[in-house]
């Protein structure tokens with residue numbers, strides 16, 4: 014094997030400098046569809062097995078094969094999991110982007126590059142280069158695998174990319190000090206213990222690690238060291254978490270239409286339901302239907318819920334807009350529905366594989382006429398699981414559509430988490446009258462009558478055998494007894510009750526998570542996947558002398574504590590990933606008397622927020638205020 | 644042949660009088676074809692002794708779609724969105740496969756805005772009776788053309804139809820439906836018997852019933868008018884439904900009667916009026932429909948029947964208990980199973 018030591022004499026950070034341990038990021042720049050996902054997941058899992066906090070983000074194009082994709086792995090001894098702007102270590106495997114990828118490295122950065130790149134050149138002399146023997150290793154590995162029958166000859170091309178990616182796993186393992194047993198464990202995990210692929214990949218990793226030990230002198234300062242920060246934790250995507258939540262929440266019907274980034278939620282639902290929700294004789298306690306479009310998907314959900322199922326759908330922005338009429342209908346006819354919106358960047362197809370929090374207002378107000386909904390805002394994979402099951406309880410308790418607003422970053426990226434807790438409360442099917450109750454109540458029962466003072470009426474399900482149990486559900490005007498009515502009084506009373514129901518929900522939905530610091534002038538407010546950047550930014554701000562309180566919103570409508578939080582701070586920065594400050598606008602609408610305290614940090618470029626950005630924005634504004642003499 | 648009679652002339656097998664199958668008072672125009680169809684639904688449900696708590700009524704939006712409020716007032720009903728009733732029915736029948744779903748739609752509701760839901764419902768063989776009350780116009784929005792009005796057709800306010808019509812029966816057969824019938828609201832007996840057969844059929848049963856709109860499309864030159872239907876209806880056969888507890892009449896000439904036994908027990912008897920028409924032949928049905936369209940014939944009857952395809956709930960391989968009635972014990976997997984899954988992600 015050719016020796017390929019390439020170094021740059023003037024590279025800073027090389028050799029003698031101080032080691033940088035467990036605090037850097039790696040980006041693997043590859044071609045979409047080339048099969049690098051396995052390699053990236055192996056690295057993440059290995060680091061995780063070493064006890065080091067780690068987070069993986071896939072920045073992929075809207076394309077199946079051929080366009081560039083970047084997978085970023087952040088290693089953080091402090092446990093930060095937000096995206097970082099600076100990436101120190103580049104694995105360059107894509108000719109299309111290599112020039113720009115190298116340009117983006119910080120001084121002292123490291124570039125591992127494939128010897129198959131044609132457009133590679135050492136354009137900078139302030140970084141460190143390592144060439145990887147991809148050509149030879151992957152050719153030999155393929156030959157060996159074909160000879161041993163591990164892969165078929167015809168599949169050579171298909172496997173080429175996957176095996177080539179394993180080359181950087183081996184070299185990085187050696188150069189960064191990743192534990193080889195952790196790599197082995199990761200591979201076992203990755204291939205669910207299937208021997209042949211484990212061995213095939215393990216061979217390449219071992220071989221290239223050995224090669225690197227002999228041929229690549231360490232010139233850069235980046236290293237990993239075992240820690241004890243991941244014991245007992247899991248690493249998982251939000252969509253998997255949400256699907257599991259739904260299954261443990263007793264989902265019985267799901268209908269969906271494929272759309273990135275929501276598709277994997279339905280896929281995982283299908284996969285785990287098949288494992289967990291079949292009787293010993295193979296009968297299903299659920300049905301999952303791939304609908305002809307999103308209107309049909311929500312129609313099926315509404316029909317199923319009306320008939321008594323716990324029904325859900327999952328989609329993204331474009332699907333949400335198609336569901337508008339049904340959501341308005343379900344709100345007014347009071348039919349439960351769980352609707353996952355895994356947000357992506359719009360309008361229109363927009364940036365379908367990039368993240369945004371642009372559907373907040375849309376989800377909250379979706380419909381026609383007067384509508385407002387319960388919207389759950391998971392901020393972690395753990396909450397994707399939790400809200401995955403409680404969404405059904407809320408939808409049935411309130412007899413109304415409930416949105417779960419996740420996003421691409423949360424849904425499709427890999428997050429470290431405490432293991433999910435088994436639901437603490439029994440399933441809540443809400444106010445459903447059985448035949449006995451209907452008989453007892455007789456004519457007193459009215460489908461849309463508020464007998465408990467919380468705005469929530471009682472319903473009956475089709476199939477209930479009791480005189481008077483049946484009623485007619487209609488989107489047109491109706492009175493308390495579900496009879497057709499165009500009377501203004503009936504309309505007003507019904508809409509007032511629906512508003513009351515919404516008020517009841519305020520203290521019923523997941524409460525915000527508040528960390529209020531004694532004496533802090535500044536408050537921060539955020540939701541969803543903006544959280545990790547805000548958490549990290551608070552530490553940075555504290556170092557700059559700006560102590561902050563933090564309210565992480567977990568649902569709409571707002572609870573009273575949101576108002577209290579704003580009132581308790583001179584400035585509250587509302588941080589969100591959209592252009593028009595949707596959360597800040599809602600807050601201003603709801604609390605006009607506090608509007609002047611709100612400062613919006615709304616930003617959306619398709620990438621997850623970074624702590625640097627948030628810190629910079631807050632500091633700039635604080636300095637401005639200080640300059641203005643406040 | 645009269646298929647079934649109340650046990651004592653007043654009550655059916657459940658001991659119910661026919662009036663107990665009524666709904667609230669209709670608000671449709673006097674003489675509207677849709678009203679007579681509602682009456683036939685009442686007749687059929689009464690004669691089949693349907694328990695109303697086991698029935699769900701569904702509809703889209705239109706004059707026709709209002710009608711589920713006017714029959715079987717003891718059954719749950721849902722008046723959904725324009726064109727979207729098939730999707731609601733899909734969800735409801737999967738949620739509770741014990742219920743008999745009766746859907747009422749219009750030609751606008753099915754043929755235009757609801758065309759995709761209609762076709763996909765048929766593909767999936769959603770177990771339901773799907774009635775199209777076909778008047779060739781949008782009644783509720785005051786007389787615009789629908790996709791089932793024939794080329795050259797004139798209406799009072801919207802001039803002449805310039806495009807060819809869609810035939811909901813042909814569309815149904817092409818989409819895989821196994822029960823496809825056409826009838827005329829003025830032919831009470833045929834509508835009633837077809838409804839009974841449809842209610843006994845296990846998959847999607849389509850009934851495209853020409854149902855004149857007396858307000859917007861009842862000029863004698865309209866082939867959706869009452870006068871036209873009365874004068875031109877051409878039944879392919881005389882249909883009767885024989886319930887399991889009734890005796891099948893056998894006094895017919897060989898080859899003149901076609902019998903189809905449904906899985907639930909009833910037998911459909913078709914006494915042929917057009918020799919050679921075979922209701923179990925898909926291509927035969929399509930060819931005959933095409934010919935009828937070419938010649939401007941108004942053929943009615945059970946055009947096509949085939950009960951072999953599994954229904955959607957059957958394909959979903961569901962547990963016996965309707966999903967809607969499952970309890971936490973059935974739908975929340977164990978604590979141990981979650982622990983196990985969590986370990987797999989460690």
Ligand SMILES: Cc1ncc(C[n+]2csc(CCOP(=O)(O)OP(=O)(O)O)c2C)c(N)n1
Nearest residue numbers: 705706707725749750751752780781782783
């Ligand atoms: C989304 C939507 N678009 C339009 C309408 C208006 N609209 C109500 S009924 C109807 C047509 C109904 O025609 P058809 O289904 O033939 O029923 P008919 O009244 O003739 O029985 C239309 C267009 C609506 N209710 N919803």
Ligand code: SF4
Nearest residue numbers: 672675706782856857
């Ligand atoms: S407008 Fe036509 S379809 Fe509507 S109720 Fe009157 S007659 Fe019937």
Ligand SMILES: [Mg+2]
Nearest residue numbers: 749750778780
């Ligand atoms: Mg019509």
